[in-house]
Amino acid sequence: MSNNRTPMLVLEPADLAGLNDLGRSLGELALPGDVITLEGPLGVGKTTLTQAIAAGLAVPSDQFVTSPTFGIIHEHQGRLPLYHLDLYRLGGGEEELLELGIEEYLYGEGICVIEWPGRLGGLIPKRRLEMELEFHGESGRRLTLTAHGGSWPSRLAGLRGGGKR
Ligand SMILES: Nc1ncnc2c1ncn2[C@@H]1O[C@H](COP(=O)(O)OP(=O)(O)O)[C@@H](O)[C@H]1O
Numbered sequence: 573m574s575n576n577r578t579p580m581l582v583l584e585p586a587d588l589a590g591l592n593d594l595g596r597s598l599g600e601l602a603l604p605g606d607v608i609t610l611e612g613p614l615g616v617g618k619t620t621l622t623q624a625i626a627a628g629l630a631v632p633s634d635q636f637v638t639s640p641t642f643g644i645i646h647e648h649q650g651r652l653p654l655y656h657l658d659l660y661r662l663g664g665g666e667e668e669l670l671e672l673g674i675e676e677y678l679y680g681e682g683i684c685v686i687e688w689p690g691r692l693g694g695l696i697p698k699r700r701l702e703m704e705l706e707f708h709g710e711s712g713r714r715l716t717l718t719a720h721g722g723s724w725p726s727r728l729a730g731l732r733g734g735g736k737r
């Protein structure tokens with residue numbers, strides 16, 4: 573565990589446009605090997621945020637990022653590969669993940685965006701950007717970003733207190 577665990581960015585309230593802006597910025601700033609974990613309840617916006625990250629990575633819009641019904645790992649090609657892991661339907665735990673070759677995604681040259689990262693158990697990478705999404709008010713959200721190692725704090729410095737589009 574990295575000791576860099578202080579939230580470095582809290583966005584609140586985040587309306588849909590704010591969440592999309594943040595996602596797009598993350599996609600634009602992403603570097604090979606980045607892992608972004610998205611925690612939060614059903615319907616809070618994890619897949620929506622993933623779509624915005626995909627847009628920031630210049631994934632063509634016809635390659636829609638949806639909640640996969642079949643399979644839990646979906647790959648999209650933008651300026652870097654985007655591996656979208658939705659572990660909600662994972663049945664077989666860490667063993668199933670290892671059989672799927674999870675480590676090639678987590679430690680590859682693309683960007684991993686992971687919904688339900690708790691299902692990774694002990695396979696969760698030490699270096700990651702953790703995002704917590706919470707419902708806030710009627711249709712708002714609160715987004716809390718915590719860097720575990722890596723260079724996200726300096727990359728996101730420009731986003732603090734005002735944001736970048
Ligand atoms: N402020 C907001 N941030 C994110 N999503 C929002 C917001 N307001 C409304 N929504 C809607 O909530 C839904 C979130 O669904 P989804 O992204 O699939 O959630 P999850 O993947 O977390 O289950 C979408 O239909 C989205 O348009």
Ligand SMILES: [Mg+2]
Nearest residue numbers: 618619639687
């Ligand atoms: Mg989802």
